[in-house]
Amino acid sequence: MRRELEKVYAPKQFEDRIYRFWLEKGCFRGVIDPEKKPYTIVIPPPNITGQLHMGHALDETLQDILIRFKKMQGYAALWVPGTDHASIATEAKIVERMKEEGLTKEDVGREGFLTRAWAWKEQYGGRIVEQLKKLGSACDWSRERFTLDEGCSKAVREVFFRLYEEGLIYRGERIINWCPHCCTSISDAEVEYEEQAGHFWHIRYPLADGSGSLELATTRPETLLGDTAVAVHPDDPRYRHLVGKTVILPIVHREIPIVADEYVDPEFGTGVVKITPAHDPNDFEVGRRHNLPVINVMTDDARIVEDYPKYAGMDRYDARRAIVEDLKAEGVLGEVEDHVHNVGTCYRCGTTVEPRVSLQWFVKMKPLAGPAIEAVKNGETRFVPERFEKIYFHWLENIRDWCISRQLWWGHRIPAFYCDDCGEMLVTDSEAPVCPKCGREMRQDPDTLDTWFSSALWPFSTLGWPDDTEDYRYFYPTDTLVTGYDIIPFWVMRMMFSGLKQTGKVPFHTVLIHGLVRDEQGRKMSKSLGNGIDPLEVIDRYGADALRFMLANGNSPGNDMRYSDDKVKAGRNFANKLWNAARFILMNLSDNITEVKLPAELRLEDKWVLTRLQRLIGEATENLERYELGVALSKITDFLWDVFCDWYIEVVKPRLQEGGKTAEDAQQVLLTVMSAALRLLHPFMPFITEEIWQAIPHDAESIMEAPWPEVDEGLIFSDDAASFEAVIETIRGIRNVRAEKNIPPSRKSAVYIETAEESLFQQGVPFYQRLASAEKVLIADRFDDLPDAIQVVTDKAKVYLPMGDLIDLAAEKERLTRERDKVVDEIRRLNGKLANENFVNRAPAAVVDAERQKLKKAEERLKNIEESLAKL
């Protein structure tokens, strides 16, 4: 069954249809087959709140290329799709929506809130999935997962229990990053630092014994309410004698000790630091070392607590102003300097993070980090490009315990229960446990887990773990993880240690890292700048294949790239070219040709194009296997455009017109090459290749089911290919001088080719006529009494174009002399190189050989040029 190709390449007319065809045929399904090797990718699950952006488009395109390539290579390929519940982002969206109705979370209660959240998920969660389909993503939708679905939740609980049993999950009071807007704790990785202009307020803390005061500087005077000490360096001669004494905390008038701690840098500021254990991570550590009390002075939304009536209810910035005023009034405020410092902000909402001591759940990281580091060090998992391993190591080596509890409702609820009577705590899968000590009903922890806790399990939870499913046994560990470098600490790292800990295996062998897609000016695409480019719009205008071309072409792993309309257009133009080449083949195809098969007899040009094809197959396959996707694609497009369209098709046209067996032989070669090239291109541009595939004779019903081309040694004709290159070189030479002299193609000329290899050039006769504006072509090893002519000289021939009035002998002489000088230089250079014993002895034989060949060719050419010159 063949499909006709429309006259004009219009991707909109077939991309959706083809996607449906694949779906209906089940082409995307990962099928367990003991005969095959599995190849598995799990998608980095996009947030259900998300809309497809260029970053996704790049990520999905790369994965799709790999999946399609591996599938054609004969692997049992599986791409598991799914979405992430994105606790903070989604919860924020729901809260926002409720706000419009004048409701708060508390108004609707936990149950009511979750009902709304699920409804929201049903309504919008599928949006991004539909968008992925527009790109052509070959995901196995029958295995689509959601981080909050039953299976993933089961995996989450299982991991929680296991880690808790082992003491790797614990609950404790620690200083954590708190977002006062989202009203939840966030992990270290979720804090983004930004420079902000602030001040240094110098404050004098009077010594309790009245013998003077200590001056210190702070950027956050409001935290003074929670100061429980001031610290100096133990060896600081200025203050050593004061250690152990006390100062009076201004405003609060509490007596607090002066402690000595290495943390203080005597060189910085006054060498005295106020210590607020509840609101600064460093101070917290100092506090622990000196057993200082921890005084929390702020509420969940960063207002001052009731203990300080004067400031109670003020937000941190109002309190700061008020306290500065009061310090001034108390006469203890010194200099106020301008100061730029980095402030931590919430990566979701941008609110300044408040370090805060609170009771949270943590994962003990040190024991988990070790194996994760080791697995990359010993190469079980490797990063492409390798340099990203450094980022990975850096994070794991400096890791602190992971705060996993979130004061949110949308997420996996922590399976811990508390007895309000006796304080007993129980971690259990039971839904309503009773206290084992006093038999009372227990209250479940209200918090949920960090979204990334479930994402960390994604490579195995999606395959059925903790159950020992067939999918898990066959498809796990997965093979390649494709993601952006910005997500290494959030996700890659956590999947690694989770996979190793829970399954005993690395979750994937390769991490393919890509960069960001920036706008045409190189800026990050962002909502606030409004410079984002909607991939769906691009697809609408140019087609998904063109967009994919742009994303894959010339993109190298790990490097950022710029989006540009022109690059997409280049992809569209290429698709158009391919489209028309296919149409050309079809309109020249005899009805009796129904299968792709080479003719019994191959001509020179056939051998050439087949040889070039074999080379392409070898190289493109190797590039793909090495994740050099962009390089592979550009080789494939170069082949199709330059080799196949611009040369082979042009060269074969006379044969096609001739008809009969000659034509049919050519048709068979055209089909063979097209069929193979389409398959090579398919992973990159799946739609157009499928559409054409179905239009030309084919065996596999879908190109997705066709085998990946393999190099056929029997189709490599090195000598013939070289001969044809000589013909090409001659044609180029003729075109070249004609263009230089502005001779219009309509002005034909006779062509005399003087060569020792008559038969070789004889085979090119039809081509000179068609491609080099030749009328009659004469070939001999020697011409006597040729009229004056324009001359083209190669290493194999002297070509004369007797063009009467156009000939300027002096100019010819000058041109040939210039060429001769160039060749002489070349020969001198090559001779020098080959005379160098070190080179000849130490360079690989192939390299030396190539140089000798070059020299030989140059010498032949020089000889020809000189003979030509002699005739002028």
Add this chain to the structure above:
RNA sequence: GGAGGCAUAGCUCAGCUGGUCAGAGCGCACGGUUCACAUCCGUGAGGUCGCAGGUUCGAGCCCUGCUGUCUCCACCA
């Protein structure tokens, strides 16, 4: 403060383990009514591969230093 990327034709970028590596696309110039395609065809101009050293028979490709630029991490209160 620490780490890393990038710096190659006017623009956007490829150049894998050092040996056709000086390339592509776009742009530009010139010429094209060839019956697949002007979303096209032919031809051409343009770069001492940031700078300075070094290693090597041989270096955009490796090493050192420098300059510019971007990013990540840390966060001196």
